[in-house]
Amino acid sequence: MAIYWADLHNHNNIGYGKGSIERSYAIARSSLDVFAFTPHGWWSDLPKNDSKITDYHVEGFSRVQKEWGKILEFAKEMEIPGRFVTIPSYEWHSNTWGDYCILISSDDPHLIRPQSLTELKQACRMMQAIMIPHHCAYPNGKRGTAWNLIDTELSPVAEIFSEHGNSLEGITPLGMYKHSMGGSQTSQTIMSQLQKGLIIGFSAGTDNHFGHPG
DSSP states (O other): OOOOOEEOOBOOTTTTSOSOHHHHHHHHHHHOSEEOOOOEEEETTOOTTOHHHHHHHHHHHHHHHHTHHHHHHHHHHTOBTTTBEEOOEEEEEOTTTOEEEEEEOSSSOOOOOOSSHHHHHHHHHHHTEEEEEESTTSOTTTTOOOGGGOOTTTOSEEEEEETTEEOSOSSOSSOSOSSSSOOOOGGGSHHHHHHTTOOOEEEEOOOBSSSOOO
16 A cells, blocks of 8 residues: 555646646656646536626637647656556536536547536546546535535545635635635535535645646
8 A cells, every 4th residue: 555646636827827737747747646737628607797707718718628639748748657647637617516627537538518517427437537526615506516416436536625725614714715606605515415425535636726736
């Protein structure tokens, strides 16, 4: 048995973060065993009443789509067999169903833009991918996880912590206050789901937007 360190949720300037992909991989290779660069891939239900937010995100998504070949090339070339594992990945957003980091094990990973959670699940089964729910404790309708629709075969772990704050439990000094989704909701926390009988593993990711994994 051994302990391996990974960052499975990280961004850079391919999307709407900062810092280069070269910087991301250089830092990851110096400090991690596993790295998934998760560029912002799609938001299925962007707010229709805020053109500024919509345009900002659509521009980022277009950049990711344009650079998808480069993203896959880096994931393949930067891997060091037996020492440093890379995983082709991206992030999918939804006000209705919540955000997911999609980690793909298929030899032919595609950047897809499903319009519903059902479509996303179908695509992930085809690509042999897992879906890690992110910032789970936000309220429903504000990008919190739709727990009633969780499929633990596709989502064996949930992200308990990121730069958004603590999704594991509601009473915490590290609350979800940095963004505009309304803070955490106790009934949405992962602890609440465990108390209801959900069996799921944990992950934590930085969600760093400055090309600095780990």
